[in-house]
Amino acid sequence: MNTIKSYVETHKNRFIDELIELLKIPSISADPAYTQDVIDTSAAIKASLEKAGCDHVEICETPGYPIVYGHKHISDDLPTVLVYGHYDVQPPDPLDLWESGPFEPIIKKTDIHPEGAIFARGACDDKGQMYMHVKALELMNETDQLPCNVKFMIEGEEEVGSESLAWFVERNQEKLANDVILISDTGMISNTQPSITTGLRGLSYVEVEVTGPNRDLHSGLYGGAVANPINILAKMIASLHDENNHITIPGFYDKVEDLSAEERAEMAKAPFSLEAYKNALDIDAVYGEAGYSTNERNSIRPTLDVNGIWGGYTGEGAKTVIASKAYAKISMRLVPNQEWKEITELFKTHFESIAPKGVKVKVTPHHGGQGYVTPIDNIGYQAASKAYEDTFGVPAIPQRSGGSIPIVSLFEKELKSKTILMGFGLNSDAIHSPNEHFGIFNYLKGIETIPLFYKYFTELSKELED
Amino acid sequence: MNTIKSYVETHKNRFIDELIELLKIPSISADPAYTQDVIDTSAAIKASLEKAGCDHVEICETPGYPIVYGHKHISDDLPTVLVYGHYDVQPPDPLDLWESGPFEPIIKKTDIHPEGAIFARGACDDKGQMYMHVKALELMNETDQLPCNVKFMIEGEEEVGSESLAWFVERNQEKLANDVILISDTGMISNTQPSITTGLRGLSYVEVEVTGPNRDLHSGLYGGAVANPINILAKMIASLHDENNHITIPGFYDKVEDLSAEERAEMAKAPFSLEAYKNALDIDAVYGEAGYSTNERNSIRPTLDVNGIWGGYTGEGAKTVIASKAYAKISMRLVPNQEWKEITELFKTHFESIAPKGVKVKVTPHHGGQGYVTPIDNIGYQAASKAYEDTFGVPAIPQRSGGSIPIVSLFEKELKSKTILMGFGLNSDAIHSPNEHFGIFNYLKGIETIPLFYKYFTELSKELED
Known part of the structure; x- marks a missing residue:
């Protein structure tokens, strides 16, 4: 324990500098303009794993962006931990809301991060959290206390659906064989109250296109006489929720399991201030499905949100046009048991069925993934x-998260092992938003906590065998 | 008559070339990036009026873009015709739907225009139609048959609400004194069936902004728990029409006059093929207010259309974000008696009132104008x-148009004279759309027909005096 703390203390400035270098590469997987940057980032990850002490590191080509694989093997008799993370990041826009460049990392103090936080796209999600594992390996290696085997699998398509990872995992089950999978790509309650994510929501992401007339029309000459694709799209989107904010897609809730009163009561014990929540977002009221609390709405209940909408004239001033087409990106967060491909089909069928005459509708599935619940008895x-208890001084609380890491249920299916979600980010870190950041405290605490996971996991594995 | 036809025949290639030069200047009044081009266009108009034979031409400065004024005075005993037109154009976007550059005019044949049409932004609306008047003056001047006085007032802000024109007209009533106002900024039924527009709709154009959380949020962590501004905006827009496509804004229809059964029967006589209309737009059904025909919906009934909508992630791929803000541009076409400022207020009050808790709504009025009906007994x-009957060989049909030229009712109020809307465009000319064009036939027919208007107007004026 002391060697861990002192190693982090001695090397922390270098740890921060190395992360900052990594954050400068705009590895935006969603935008083809950044292809070379994404590839450059995979090379940087490879180099860092070699430097941290892996025996073997390789860039594994896939149909999409490469996966960086590395391992350090000590003994066949020891358990193996597989670390998963991703080196790609979300697009940074809207750029005008960033206070500093998304790929020009700077350290600033905030109320929540009095020791400073690194501001950059990917600082928390997931370069910062992934790099904690690289530095934890370096630490264990340099201080000669790595107690088990370790494998790394760092991908570059998490933000666009992990298609190549699924392809890779299916084809490399032996290479990836492990006793437990460890991921830091989630958050915890606060810097004084750690938590472990035990549930993730699934996801179905689609794009819809509504076409009316075959060309943009003058709204004076045609207004009122033809279906306006924007008005129709608005109507169709509006109809996807009823007056209680239940989703109206037939069959959508068929596989949603209601939690018992006990489970809901247990959840309600997590510290939460509605006032602080509203203040942080500058809203006068929360909004959501009738009959559920805010924490339930964003974790144990499925949702449907429009993530983007566009059509017609969106420039300066006024243009009196009826657009030929209107578009929206729509995602649904799903709960365990909801099959994402089935939900995508239900959406498509329903959305096409509610289109009025006078327009054509196209639904294009983007990607998706299954929800997941980790048992806490392993x-x-x-x-x-x-x-966590060792480094934070208080026990971690199990918590269901509203986010999705679609690959987790695939890991269970293909690799037959459980995933542990040790997140060190905070909800306020603005992941996927302008001014994403990651606390220096959180980054260093992660590097301290991860080696202890290896230690305890190896000890508990031995006890199981005995 | 013969001198008119032969003059047009002799000079038609030059008339076309001159218009093409004018169309090359991107005088987009809505976009500040084109300020110098708009100003350059006013100078080009001044030069063309001088060349056509005006005694006096001046560029009149206003709080916005300049107005080009010119006149040719023959005698105080003769009537005066005031020609109004505009030299600004609509923004050309979406650019990718243009088959040739919007400011690189080319002539192409189409089914409707076998003699060719000039394709360019502003070809019909309104540079082409306005320039017919310049060339008609040249013709009357050169062939010595101008029978009365003529004044020109060509503005540069018609596509953004004509604010400076209102300012100018109020301050220049004596300068602009006239017996009739002549405008070519509308259409006719077809190249074999001329029509005269006797009614225009009014307009109220607003922009709305819905703000939810103070920053973009991760849709997994916050989805379902806070009001999503795009979903809310869609809901609010959807609620503006009921199941019969009536507009739901309280008070909206209070001043709308229902036409008598006779008037509607008269309107229904205009040649119209619903099949041809649907085929031209590639739609399987028309869509609009229950109880009214297509021609009624787009002329005698008020409407509400979203002209543009945007919010969230609209780039390539997927981003799981809940946007902080969503926006729409919304315009209402109004019928005579509906007061546009009152309607704008009704919209604002209603739209703000339907916002749910959890979002803030801002409504910004853009511009507007009154509807107008021209009597046919003057x-x-x-x-x-x-x-029209002289040049087309068949009588023109009076027709209400769905479009708006907000300034027409101002002319009546300030200048106490009637406006005659002699349009030569066709609905299929794609004004405000990609691939706007204006038939060579229509352009030359306009130059031929306008001098006859001067002739008959002067004759009928004399008869009135006698």
């Missing part, structure tokens, strides 16, 4: 819990 | 009717 969860 | 209308 040694992976227990090892994480003990590690 | 000598201006009769002169136009005789002129």
Whole structure:
């Protein structure tokens, strides 16, 4: 424990500098303009894993962006931890809302991060959290306390659906064989109250296109006489929720399991201030499905949100036009048991069925993934819990998250192992938003906590064998 | 008559070339990036009026873009025709739907225009139609048959609400004194069936902004728990029409006059093929207010259309974001008696009132104008009717148009004279759309017909005096 703390203390400035270098590369997987940057980032990850002490590192080509694989093997008799992370990032726009360049990392102090936070796209999601694992390996290696085997699998398409990862995992089950999968790509309640994510929502992401007339029309000459694709799209979107904010797609809730009163009561114990929540977002009221609390709405309930909408004239001033086409990107967060491909089909069928005459509708599925619930009675969860308690001084709380890491249920299916979600980010870190940041405290605390997970996981594995 | 036809025949290539030069200047009044081009266009108009034979031409400065004023005075005993037109154009976007550059005019044949049409932004609306008047003056001047006084007032802000024109007209009533106002900024039924526009709709154009959380949020962490401004905007827009496509804004229809059964029967006589209309737009059904025909919906009934909508992530691929803000541009076409400023207020009050808790709504009025109905029992209308009959060989049909020229009702109020809307465009000319064009036939026919209007108007004026 002391060697861990002192190693971090000695090397922390270098740890921060190395992360800052990594954050400067705009590895935006969604935008083909950044292809070379994404590839450059995979090379940087490879180099960092080699430097941290892996025996073997390789860039594995896939149909999409490469996956960086690395391992350090000690003994066949010891357990193996597979670390997963991603080196790609979300697009940074809207750019005008960033206070500093998204790929020009700077350190600033905030109320929540009095020790400073690194501001940059990917600082928390996931370059910062992924790099904690690289530095934790370096630490364990340099201080000679790596207690087990470790494998790394760092991908470059997490923000666009992890298609190539699925392809890779299916084809490399032996290479990826492990006893537990460890991921830091989630958050915790606060810097004084760690938590371990035990549930993730699934996702179905689609794009819709509504076409009316075959060309843009003058709204004076045609207004009122033809279906306006924007008005129709608005009507169709509006109809996807009823007056209680339930989703109206037939069959959508068929596989949603209601939590028991006990489980909901347990959830309600997590510290939460509605006033602080509203103040942080500058809203006068929360909004959501009738009959559920805010924490339930964003974790155990499925949702449907429009992520983007566009059509017609959006420039300066006024243009009296009826657009030929209107578009929206729509995503649904799903709960365990909801099959994402089935939900995508239900959406498509329903959305096409509600289009009035006078327009044509096209629904294009983007990507998706299954929801997941981690049981808390396995040694992976227990090892994480003990590690957090050691470094934070208080026990971690299990928590369901509203986010999605679609690949987790695939790991369980293909690799037959449980995933432990040890997140060190905070909700206020603005991931996917302008001014994303990651606390220096959180980054260093992660590097300290991860080696303890290895220690406890190896110990608990031995106990199981005995 | 013969001198008119032969003059047009002799000079038609030059008339076309001159218009093409004018169309090359991107005088987009809505976009500040084109300020110098708009100003350059006013200078080009001044030069063309001088060349056509005006005694006096001046560029009149205003709080916005300049107005080009010119006149040719023959005698105080003769009537005066005031020609109005505009030299600004609509923004050309979406650019990718243009088959040739919007400011690189080319002549192409189409089914409707076998003699060719000039394709360019502003070809019909309104540079082409305005320039017919310049060339008609040249013709009358050169062939010594201008029968009365003529004034020109060509503005540069018609596509953005004509604010400076209102300012100018109020301050220059004596300068602008006239017996009739002549405008070519509308269309006719077809190249074999001329029509004169006797009614215009008014307009109220607003922009709305819906703000939810103070920053873009991750849709997994916040989805379902806060009001999503795009979903809310869609809901609010959808609620502006009921199931019969009536507009739901309280008070909106209070001043709308229902036409008598006779008037509607008269309107229904205009040649119209619903099949041809649907085929031209590639739609399987028309769409609009229950209880009204297509021609009624786009002329005698008020409407509400979204002209543009945007919010969230609209780039390539997927981004799981809840946007902080969503926007729409919304315009209402109004019928005579509906007061546009009152309607704008009704919209604002209603739209703000339907915003749910959890979002803030801002409504910004852009511009607007009154609807107008021209009586057909005045000598201006009769002169136009005789002129069309001479050149087309069939009588022109009076027709209400769905478009708006907000300034027309201001002219009546400030200048106490009637406006005659002698349009030569066709609905299929794609004004305000990509690939706007204006038939060579229509352009030359306009130059031929306008001098006859002057002739008949002067004759009928004398008869009135006798």
